Amino acid sequence: MNQYPEIEVKNLTKNINSKQILTDINFKLNHKSHLVIIGGSGAGKSMLIKCILGLQSLSEGKVYFKGNNVSIKNERPEFLKQIGVCFQGNALFDSYKVWENVAFEKIHTKQLMSRKIARDNAVAKLLEVGLPTETADLYPFELSGGMQKRVGIARAIFSNPDILFFDEPTTGLDPLMSRKIIALIKEIMASSMKSAITITHDINLALSLASEILLLHEGHVEWSGLKTQIFKTKSKLIKEFLKGTIK
Amino acid sequence: MIIVSYIQKIGSIFRVFLSLLGRLVLFILFNLKRLFSGPFYFKNFIYQLFSIGFLSLPVIGxxxxxxxxxxxxxxxxxxxRFNAESVVPSIVAIGITRELGPVLCGLIMAGRVSSSIAAEIGTMKVTEQLDALYTLNTNPxxxxxxxxxxxxxxSLPFLTLIGDLLGIWGGYLxxxxxxDFNSTNYLVNTLQYLQFEDIYSGLIKAAVFGFIIGILGTFNGLNTSIGAKGVGRATTNSVVWSSILILASNYLLTEALFNK
Known part of the structure; x- marks a missing residue:
């Protein structure tokens, strides 16, 4: 096993037009753990994920993936090969069929795969996330919100990545569908034994998925620790967060 | 004080313009770098040739x-008015190949293609599809x-060439x-005074216009601000700036190609 954590964020700071969006963020994502980053709107959750993924440049600090500094551009392609991202709005490509979306990386990058094999693999992943084979040849706009979310998850897990990122996985879904998606994520995490980072504003979702929780508030880490410790903390903000949401 | 405030406003507009120009130049240089570092997605290129070139044939024609x-x-x-009716075939041919063919083709393509590129890429940006591409190890x-x-x-030179032929044919009809022109005389007059230089200079102009359309469409699409309004603004900017640059560069190219 690798001696390094899966992901380590050190002193990450992000400024936009001299305004500090994220301030001195530090945390580790350990093997087989599921870190859920919670926080209210505008806390900097999405920006933090974008900084980790390299979608936004860092003003200060470093991001390490298995000990390699992936804040350096040259190290990033290898990092990107080993992650899967499920976006808040699914970010499916409208002009490609569902199976082409799922197998996108394999049919469009250097790790080329024949279209037939790619399609078969994509169909297998679609079945894994609970979508019937017939959906493979539809276009994303022909699917419901819940089905699109499942396609997004299928795409994220297609290459069997080491780390999964879920950005607000239940936003925009009805409560029933939200529960189904949470169950699906749990099932994927249990069967794959991989690590994951989820961002959400929903404490119920956090408590349901997390092994570790990090509370982000106004761009800095307010509290972080194991899920089991959250009810024992003296952090006022955590208490408010728990009271505000948990019935 | 009023004069100072006006000067400040002019200065600030000029600074915004220079910043935009700088970003555009960097964008062009970055694309050149990416072009040489690869990969080149040939299938996408062929699809775009079809979508941008082939599907524009009816409107251009x-x-x-x-x-x-x-x-x-x-x-x-x-x-x-001065008994020079016989010049109609040659002037139609020269006017179309040198000027009207490339400029009209450029302006139509600015409206049809530059806007659609900006809207498509802008929408992809606001729906995080560009981010998704990046995380799938695919450089947008x-x-x-x-x-x-x-x-x-x-596409633009080919469309212009077809436009030239159809324009001359329209005049011929x-x-x-x-x-009351004689068919043979019309064709002879057309070919007699038309030089190869007239055609290729128009095609060079068209290639430059194509570059302007492609660059401004993609640049505005990538710089779309969030929301439907942002996509709308990117679309409008791409058409307006493409059209202005096409007309301005047309003058400069005409100076360079014919004023020897």
């Missing part, structure tokens, strides 16, 4: 035919931008049907 026909009527009407510049710019640069 119709515009060229009607413009050629109108031009023949105008030249006949003007030429008849190589995958989306370069094939579109290339397709514009290659009016010439023999309405202006």
């Amino acid at each position: 119709l515009t060229a035919i009607f413009t050629g026909a109108a031009l023949a009527l105008q030249i006949f009407s003007g030429g008849s 510049y190589n995958f989306l931008i370069i094939p579109r710019i290339f397709a514009c640069v290659i 009016i010439g023999i049907s309405t202006l």
Whole structure:
């Protein structure tokens, strides 16, 4: 096993037009753990994920993936090969069929795969996330919100990545569908034994998925620790967060 | 104080303009770098050639035919004032190949293609599809931008050439049907005074216009601000700036190509 954590964020700071969006963020994502980053709107959750993924440049600090500094551009392609991202709005490509979306990386990058094999693999992943084979040849706009979310998850897990990122996985879904998606994520995490980072504003979702929780508030880490410790903390903000949401 | 405030406003507008120009130049240089570092998505390029080039044929063709026909009527009407009706075929041919063909083709493509590129890429940006591409280890510049710019640069000269032929044909149709020209004489006059330089200079202009359309469409798309309003603004900017730059560069190219 690798001696390094899966992901380590050190002193990450992000400024936009001299305004500090994220301030001195530090945390580790350990093997087989599921870190859920919670926080209210505008806390900097999405920006933090974008900084980790390299979608936004860092003003200060470093991001390490298995000990390699992936804040350096040259190290990033290898990092990107080993992650899967499920976006808040699914970010499916409208002009490609569902199976082409799922197998996108394999049919469009250097790790080329024949279209037939790619399609078969994509169909297998679609079945894994609970979508019937017939959906493979539809276009994303022909699917419901819940089905699109499942396609997004299928795409994220297609290459069997080491780390999964879920950005607000239940936003925009009805409560029933939200529960189904949470169950699906749990099932994927249990069967794959991989690590994951989820961002959400929903404490119920956090408590349901997390092994570790990090509370982000106004761009800095307010509290972080194991899920089991959250009810024992003296952090006022955590208490408010728990009271505000948990019935 | 009022004068100072006006000067400040002018200075601030000028600074915004220079910053935009700087970003545009960096964008062009970055695309060149990405082009050489690869990969080149050939399938995407072929699809864009079809979408940008082939699907523009009807609108380019119709515009060229009607413009050629109108031009023949105008030249006949003007030429008849000093008994120079016979120049209609050669002026139609030269006017279309040198000027009207590339400029009209460029302006139509600015409206049809630059706007659609900006809207498509802008929408992809606001729906996080560009971010998704990146996380799927696919560089959006190589995958989306370069094939579109290339397709514009290659398509425009071909469309212009077809537009030239159809424009001349439009003039010919009016010439023999309405202006009582003899069919053979019209064709002989057209070919007699038309030089190769007239055609290739128009095609060079078209390639430059294609580059402008591709660059401004993709640049505005990538710089879309969040929301539907942002996409709308990017679309409008791409058409307006493409059209202005096409007309301005047309003058500069005409100076460079013909004013020797």
